[in-house]
Amino acid sequence: MxxxxxxxxxxxxxxxxxxxxxxxxxxxxxxxxxxxxxxxxxxxxxxxxxxxxxxxxxxxxxxxxxxxxxxxxxPADPVRLTHEWLIGDPPVPRQLRAGRRIGTGLVESLEGRVIELRHFDDTVGSRTLLPVIRAELDQAEHLVRTASYTDVLGKRLYTVIGELAQLAGWVASDAGRYSDAPRLYLSGVTAAESAGDRALGAQLLSSLAYQITNVGKREDALLIARSAVTGAPDASPLVRALLLERLAWAAARLRDTDTTRRALDAVNDAYDQRFDGIAEPEWVYWLNRAEIDVMAARCLIELGTPTAAEPLLTRALAGYNRDHAREVALYQTWLAEGHARAGDLDAAREVLARIDTTAIDAGSARLHRRITAVNRLIDRRAQKKPATSTKRPTE
Known part of the structure; x- marks a missing residue:
């Protein structure tokens, strides 16, 4: 799409x-x-x-x-299912009580594997990683259907499935498998509800909203992103900051300045509320001030103020882990776009020239689309200078 x-x-x-x-x-x-x-x-x-x-x-x-x-x-209608998730009661887990009985050790092993795969996504290409995650997800789903376990372990198993579904959807979207990701996200929402994990359900829906924002109907994306925030009122500070970030991005893509700025302010407020005594889910490990600055900068570029975005992106990139080649390259494309929209085409070209394109070979269709889109923006600006273009690159 x-x-x-x-x-x-x-x-x-x-x-x-x-x-x-x-x-x-x-x-x-x-x-x-x-x-x-x-x-x-x-x-x-x-x-x-x-x-x-x-x-x-x-x-x-x-x-x-x-x-x-x-x-x-x-795939099921994501807006309808989001509404049902928002207003409905969690379903009673449908656990089969046949087959071998599993214990805490196996569940802990599965939970550790999810964390391992999640961190692989920082450095391993999406086309390589996706089949590995899908195989793990298939095995976890087979286990939850056929094994026997206590209610407590059942909730942990459903949490594993929900987290694997979110990771699989995210990696599928990065690899350009846009039709696969919604099914994965929505199946993960069902698993999260069976686990009684409202924050995880919101994470899955906001991940779906992020994809739809970039390659779908943006009005739907804003509704889903807003519902994810509303439906998880007890989320921890970092989780709330993450959900609000995706709401800000959905609003920015619709040029809704007021909603974007309110959401970005709320991101900062939520982030400032974190402290060691509050438990955070492992899946939000990557969210820090640099990531928040990058999203704020992206929103500023979308809202037509690229000059204000440049220092945020420059500061974030200066301290970013260079082993995370895909993210570094993606954020460089935003810096390049900011320069181009501010009229400094030479600076934009220079930033693009520094991008490590091996990340493209590692399977990120998202990065490939970004580089192509920003190059086209630079070409249009060069041909029609000083006229401005209203068409923006995706993602």
Whole structure:
């Protein structure tokens, strides 16, 4: 999808989608037993899904699509599901009590693996990392369906699934797999609700809002981002700052100056409220003052004040970990865009020339799009100087 395009419409109802799954399987010449092997779901379970007696969850649809190589149905409507998440009560976890019983050691191992994969995303390319995360997610989902465990461990397992789904969606989006990411995010919201983790559900929805802001219908993105903030009133300071950052970005892309500035002020307020006595989820480890300055600068550029963005970006880049090549390169593209929009095309070209393009080879479609878009902006400004352009690069 390109900027301005909306996401697909809502999913067909359970019976219709089950029939679509069955038709796609039969058209490919697979038996139900064969499909169970390919998807790692049980044959009886798939029979119930295909006949509409069990819901066709996003992960079932996605595994059918992956195994058969064809699209089936469409992702659920993110705005509708966000509304349901905002006003609804958490569902009762549907845990199967068959199969081997698992204990604390295995769950702790899974939790540690999620953290390891999350930190890999700082340095490993998205195309390399995505299949690894997806395999881990598949295994965790299989375990939660087939194993036996206590309610306490069940909540931790669902948290693992929600965190893996968020990470998989984020990496898929970075790799340009824009149709995969919404399914992953929305399935993660369901898992987070089963875990009773409201902050994680908000993180998943705000991650989805971020993608839609960049490559979808921006009005929907703003609504989802705002709902994520509203729906997690007890979030810790860093989590709240993260949710507010994505709200600010969604508002900036719509040129909503008042909402953007209020959200950025609230980001700073939330960040200043952190202290050692407040527990923060591990998934917000990366949010610091430099990251907040970068987002503020991006919003300022979107709102037409690029000169004010330059010192924020310069300061953030000066202290940034150079091992995180993709983020460094992405933030350099914003510095280059700021220079271009301020009229200093030579400075913009110089910044782009310093970018480590090996990060593109590592699988970041997002970075490739940014470099291409800023180069085009520079070319337009050079051809039409001193006229200004209203078209902005995506992301």
């Amino acid at each position: 390109e900027a301005g395009e909306g996401l697909p419409p809502s999913t067909p109802d359970t019976a219709d989608l089950g029939a679509l799954l069955r038709a796609a399987r039969e058209a490919a010449g697979h038996s139900l037993a064969g499909m169970a092997v390919l998807t790692h779901f049980s044959k009886p379970y798939l029979g119930l899904v295909e006949t509409g007696r069990r819901p066709a969850t996003p992960e079932v649809v996605e595994r059918y699509e992956h195994a058969l190589g064809v699209p089936i149905g469409t």
